Amino acid sequence: MRSTQKAERKSRALNDYYSASQLRSDRWSALKNVALQLHAAADRPHAALVEKAEELIGLLHGVEDYWAFPGRRGLEQLTHLLERRDFEEFAHIVAYLVRTLASGTYRKPSLESISESVAEQDICHSEEDVKERIRDRPYFEVLIVDQLTDSQQEQQRQALRSKRRDDDEYIYDLVCVPSFEDALIAVLFNYNIQSVVIRYDFAFHSENSAPIMQRYLHRASAQDFASLDPIEYGPELCKVIRSLRPELDVFLVTDQSVEQIAGRDLGGCARVFYNQEDYTELHLNILRGVNRRYQTPFFNALKEYSKKPTGVFHAMPISRGKSVLRSHWIQDMGDFYGMNIFLAETSATSGGLDSLLEPVGPIKKAQELAARAFGARQTYFATNGTSTCNKIVVQAIVRPGDIVFVDRDCHKSHHYGMVLAGANVQYLDSYPLHEYSMYGAVPLREIKHQLLKYKAAGKFDRVRMLLLTNCTFDGIVYNVERVMEECLAIKPDLVFLWDEAWFAFARFGPTYRYRTAMDTANRLRQRYKSETYRQQYQEFRQRTEGASDEELLNTQLMPDPDKVRVRAYATQSTHKTLTSLRQGSMIHVNDQDFNGEIIQAFHEAYMTHTSTSPNYQIIASLDVGRRQVELEGYELMQKQLEAAMTMRKAIDSHPLLRKYFKVLSVKDLIPEQFRQSGIESYWDPERGWNEIWDAWAVDEFALDASRVTLLVGGAGVDGDTFKNVELMNKHGIQINKTSRNTVLFMTNIGTTRSSVAYLIEVLVKIAQEIDERLEDGSDIERWQFSKKVESLLHRCPPLxxxxxxxxCFCAGDGTDTAEGDIRKAYFKAYKENNCEFFPLLDDSIDKAMVEGRELVSTSFIIPYPPGFPILVPGQVISSEIIQFMRALDVKEIHGYRSELGLRVFKEEALRH
Structure with a gap:
């Protein structure tokens, strides 16, 4: 009975951990505490403490098997010390390991760590390794998949170590696992792994049955490969690892003949070795693979340029810092920024470096490396933000009069892009979340409905593009594959523009990557080439022959492989979610018709919107940011998600915070009909962490876990006030997205556990202040508080x-379609005598509408928050829109002048 209860408690405790990394960190911390107690007990240690230490080491064995440091060897050393009852040395080494793991200094130990690492050399690395890493050689780990004894593993380690040279740029250690499943766990768990060597003699199943490790197998869908012939383990493992972490270099050592292996799809395997690998070649290939990702051609060129002596005779006095250093009044600018930024400043037309507009050197190479990293066919850098990227793509693709389906609450740059391109716009409505004053995303059924309607109206030849935001500001993520497949089944040449401004990081997580534009485009292009898909399509075609539009709306559609063209574009604000200077962005292209149809127009659009004086520092930061994510993007993204999940759990489980705040869950932000998996939240107090990977695989919409939307209406404060007064002014916490009753906390790859802890501390302090204010307040004050809460939580104006x-601006031509010419309306409003104003604060606008007048907006009206346009040029103003604007309690409404009112077209202007 007691053992059953203990097992249940252990199971519940494990389910409290979102990731094995968190479990690993806590187990080591717990072992340190026990070790210190053992040391303090001196010669009379409590037997229970020894038993606890042994238990923790046993638990860590199932974790450290997948790491080189401290790894299995380190645990064995600790076990020997425990058996000898050398508690002083045991405590000393455990403390060293915990400190080193927490700080990451085992990757690059400092000079000071040499003296204290003498006793730890057998655990972490040899004295030779320590000295080599001090030479600032980046450290990584190599996974060997093979059934090897301990002595064979050590032989492999020594064989590769003997191939090191003094001029090697990197240093690595080995992790050995014996099975297919262990390899999958390792690459998903150990973010230090940069290369994988797959040999031919290994098992399939892992002996590690820990539930938290089994989660990784579930994520990798390992059960799909259980029926493989053992001879297929190696080639299939190559493909699976490359699909999970495409940035890794994978090497296959096989005993199959050349004839058997030649021409096989190995998923991008870097090299195949036959029978027994050549250790020199393997070592060189491992280093070459990492170096291939480490290269930053433009950043390197810029650094070299900054070292060259030059004479500046062009239009940049700040170049080489001359105008700053010679100044009597602005030398503090030089002190603040340092000299490198000025030494690296030059003009694109002065020579010496590449041109962003016509790159032929290091910028061109940097863009090619970025395309590889993000899975694109072509990638273009931008130095003035994703707003410009969006306009470039729209102008390149859309011709005047083309019909574009646009998510209405997308970023304003898309709406302005439609004006510039002369598009006829069919706006798509996202599902509303009235109680939080925000929109979700556009249901697939609505998109299909509009496509079928335009097909019936005979306008299919003019339907050009579908433009959607993925993910939305609030973290709603589309099922990109499902959207593209079903839309292409209706219109095989439809162009997709996915605004991934807030989603650049998604490429570097296996679950997230599946819902990105570039990854989806690559998978679809491969799928439509296969004979298997062609057979499936024929069966689908027979089933749906003669189906009505209503039946097609209720059917998962498949495109014709002989007609379909995969045409996808993604715009990303690199500076928003990855490392880049402000306004650093990228355009990724995966369009089968780009080179034949689009490339000339694209280059013209790129020239139109790109400055002839681009900021070289931004370009260099994009180059370096790409290097970072190829080498550590997986690690940084995992830590980002862990921080967000920790934040969720801390708020939801805190009794005081639950009184006034609530973290909005999947159930709150995604209606049930779009959650086929049935998942309602990522974490709850009863069951702990839920399995989210199934939801991301099948649901129409998923929720980006890195964003935490906090309902603050229960604190009696609107979102804008909470942001500016409570968070920013009082505590220095910065956020940029609110709604009427929510604030959005976005974690990123720079978010630390300390930042999360500080946020929780601040929220607790705010909650305590509310408690005290209500406790000391009068009945009237408490009544006012409850009325404010009631208003914020239950009386939000409907969206x-x-x-x-x-x-006058409808291009529907009398058919059952409603696309609009917003360009015509936009420029018609340039004539002031076409326009007049109606105040919102009196009843004049209501009287006009009651009398039957159609009031038509002349401009974009964008309340911030929530930040989406509620009116666009040429749109008829409805009474619902007026009520919504009057109910808003925000300070900013872009396009609206409060002293004058709403700007509308005069009636006579609408007659011609």
């Missing part, structure tokens, strides 16, 4: 749907 375009 208005898109009304319609006025016939």
């Amino acid at each position: 208005p749907d898109f009304s319609r375009f006025h016939p």
